[in-house]
Amino acid sequence: MRRFVVGMVAGVAALDAAAQGSPAKPVHLLIGFPPGTAGDVLARIVRPRLAEMLGQPVIVENRAGASGSLAIERVAAAPADGHTLLIQTSSSTALPALHAKLPYDLQRDLAPVSLLAVGPYLLVVHPSVPVRGARELIALARAQPGKLNYGSSGAGSAPYLAGELFKSMAKIHVVEVSYKGGAESAVANASGEVDITFPSIPPALPLLNHGKLRALAVTGESRSPLMPALPTVNESGLPGYDRSGWYGVVAPAGVRKEILMRLHAVIGAIVNAADMKDVFNRQGLEPRSNSPGEFSALIQKEIAVNTRLIQATRAKLP
Secondary structure: OHHHHHHHHHHOHHHHHHOOOOOOOOEEEEEOOOOOOHHHHHHHHHHHHHHHHHOOOEEEEEOOOHHHHHHHHHHHOOOOOOOEEEEEEHHHHHHHHHOOOOOOOHHHHEEEEEEEEEEEEEEEEOOOOOOOOHHHHHHHHHHOOOOOEEEEOOOOOHHHHHHHHHHHHHOOOOEEEEOOOHHHHHHHHHHOOOOEEOOEHHHHHHHHHOOOOEEEEEOOOOOOOOOOOOOEOOOOOOOOOOOEEEEEEEEEOOOOHHHHHHHHHHHHHHHOOOOHHHHHHOOOOEEOOOOHHHHHHHHHHHHHHHHHHHHHHOOOOO
16 A cells, blocks of 8 residues: 555645645545445545645545535535535536526536546346347347336446436337335346336346346446456447446635646546556446546536436436
8 A cells, every 4th residue: 555655646746836735634535325326335445545645634525415415515515625525426417407497506516626437238038038238139129029027226227327328319218117226126127027128237246147037148348358248238238328327526616727737646546556456446437537627528428418318318316
C-alpha cells in the first residue's frame, strides 16, 4: 500500500500544488444506496487509497432512498470545495424521465470527475426456454409475440432498461414483470416464474453454475473477463446493443478547476493501478476512468436514451 501511494502521489504532485490546501478537512463520499450494494462496495474499495492520496480521512456515507435521489440532492447542494463527493450510478440517468420534478438537475448541479468502473449485465433464461443464444431468443419471441416474459426490479431499474432496449431494438413483444429487487427477480427466473432476466454477473454465477439459469450473452460492448467465452448481445444477434452499469465520482457544480483536475488525477491513478484490476473484476466490474468532459457526455447520452425508452413505455414509479 505504502509503495503504491508514494508512486501515485508523485504522479499528481503538480496538481497538488495547484490545489494547495484542498482538501483541508475530511472528505465525505456519498452513495445513494444501502451498505452491501455494488456502489457501496466500490466506494469502500477506493476509500483507503483516496484518503492516502488526498491526505485526509474519507468517510463513506450511505444516504439511501428515493432511488438514489437523496444522496444526489445532498451533494448538489453542498459547498463546491471538493469535500463532498458522490458515487454516481448509471441508474441516476433514468430519474429525470421518471419524475416530473426533481430538486436537482444532473447536468447543471453536478461536476463529473471521472468514471470508476463499468459492469455489463447478463441476458439469461430459465433452462426450459429452448434457446442457446440471443439470436434464437429473438426468433422465438417473434414467433410467439407476448408469450415470453422478463423479470425486472421495476420501472427505471437497470434490468428494466436493459429489457426494454432489447425489446425495442429486436422489435419483439415480451411482457415485463416487476419485482421488489434483483434478488426476487433472480429467484423468479430460477423457478421458471419468468423466462428471462438481465442480472449483474456476480449474483447470477451460483445459479448458472447449478444449472438453474442459462446465460445467453453479456450486454456490454465487450466480453466480460469473468465470462470471456460468453459472447455479447451485439455479437450474437442484435448489432449495436450495448447496456452496462457504470459508477463514477462527481462533485457539486462550481468546484474550482484545479480541485476538479486534482480529484480527476487521483481517481485515475487509483482506478488504473495494476493491482486494482482483479479487485474490481471480482465484483463483476471493469476499472475504467475518463475525462470530466467524456464523463459528462456519457451522462448526457444516457439521459437521452433512457428518456426515450421510458417515454415509449409510459413507465412510472409506483
